[in-house]
Amino acid sequence: MAEKTPTQLIDSFDRRIEYVRLSVTDRCDFRCTYCMAEEMTFLPRSKVLSLEEIARIAGVFVQLGVAKLRVTGGEPLVRRDVTTLFQQLGALLDNKGLKELAVTTNGSQLVRFAPALRAAGVSTLNISLDTLNPDRFRALTRTGTLAQVIAGIDAALEQNFPRIRLNAVVLRGNNEDDVLPLLDFALNRGLDIAFIEEMPLGQVNMAGKPLEFLPSDTILSGVEQHYNLESEGAPDHSGPARYWRVDGSSTRMGLISPHSNNFCGSCNRLRVTAEGQLLLCLGNEHSISLRDLLRDGASDIELSNAIVTALNDKPKQHVFDQPDQPQIMRFMNASGG
Ligand code: SAM
């Protein structure tokens, strides 16, 4: 009898997985201080999934009921020929079962790529922007130019993506005074914005460097002194952010709080790294190599079965705030955030 493909992904804590983030490269044109070290050794190309391998894995996930794919990195838009991948992923939309194709980008290449992303069917863009001060932007990203990113945001706006959200990691004593200017920037352009607590990943947080995250509640009370906010809670299946609508505007402010508001109970996500590791949790080491399976000639059904079996090991929650647990040694650019 022919083997049947499983049609949905439910883990041992009854969480249904509908959202997969695909990291398509570990490389990046920036070196953000909270994400990478100044000197990075990137993966040899032979270890990185080819665009065809990524598209095949994506197709298997969509057959398993995944409705949302997010392409991330490193910086996804520095991967050569990435537009062809977007076209292949776009072909999974609608009648193939995919409902939403999303990208997270640092914005540096958007002037060039925004039209192609929109044409391929990308509906949701997250663009990282931590400050509106050009010198601080250069210091935080080590190599980035603020004007180039703002031009990228405006190029994306011209394409009328249904959803664009800015992402800002807020670091105590660094860019906390950017929160209100960034919110004003989002309001002026009719964009959403999420403020993110820094997470401890990779050796950027080694050598005794204390985490500089600013608790989301501090951000919330600061913003509430200037704006009326209406809580919208955490929309189902969209990600870990809790949202507030800024009164009288279309802008929603999101808070992503891995430390102060554990969101693991409603986690509906898996991640695939640039080298094809299926990560069951951003904040744990559990993983299996989809690349090895693919390169050993696994069929789609064998890949599906391996994913379903791996899901039994999806942990209940991350270990970021448990001092007795080993912290995660992956850099954020490896897993895509
Ligand atoms: N290069 C793209 C970008 O910056 O948007 C995509 C990859 S980046 C790893 C994805 C998101 O993770 C970005 O919004 C970035 O700000 C965030 N990020 C990186 N390192 C982080 C950390 N240590 N804690 C919290 N967020 C982090």
Ligand code: SF4
């Ligand atoms: Fe690159 Fe994004 Fe990491 Fe910054 S956060 S170094 S832009 S991957």
